[in-house]
Amino acid sequence: MATPQTLIPEKSYGWLKALAWAFLLFFAGKFVIVEALPYFGFDEEVYGRFWGMKWPLIGHISGGLLALVLGPFQFWDGFRKRFLHVHRWMGRLYVAGIFVGSMSSITLALTTGMAIHWNWALSLIVLAFAWISTTGMAFRFVLLKRINLHKEWMIRSYVVTFAFVLFRFLNSYPPIVENASFLERGATLIWVSWVIPLLITEMALQWNKRQ
Secondary structure: OOOHHHHOOHHHHHHHHHHHHHHHHHHHHHHHHHHHHHHHHOOHHHHHHHHHHHHHHHHHHHHHHHHHHHHHHHHOHHHHHHOHHHHHHHHHHHHHHHHHHHHHHHHHHHHHHHHHOHHHHHHHHHHHHHHHHHHHHHHHHHHOOOHHHHHHHHHHHHHHHOHHHHHHHHHOOHHHHHHOOHHHHHHHHHHHHHHHHHHHHHHHHHOOOOO
């Protein structure tokens, strides 16, 4: 069965892949600079109602940033082959960042999240579970030396990691903001930010498999 590489000329496929990564990194970079870094100034005005829970929030942001930044290096074949030892240590840091980010997210969901609505808190908890679960599966398969499965679960893990970037984008998109209150749109946008991308990813991963 044809693969993307056979359907598209190799050079064109490489350009498409590079453009896709550039697109993702642009949005990730914007998220880091505009949304995340201001919290490290520890300005109470920036935190607003989260000031009393600033440390779980910092843990969540720090873990997410670590995963967001290290993720692309985990998928870079040339880097992995040339610096395998560094790749492995980055992988450990990636897992650690997601563990800290997930646990902090659950803490926030059960406190400030519940203060908004149980539906919002539940969406955050399920996202945290998807985040730690996909990453845990990737870690399990690398320990078993089942590298192909490890790579597939790492892709799923990074798709869930990127959900935070996509959520921020959707939550600031004027047509959405103007037509629904946060209580109405918040939980829905969380689900949309990871379920649909993960579904598309799964279809792409399974497309050419014969068994």
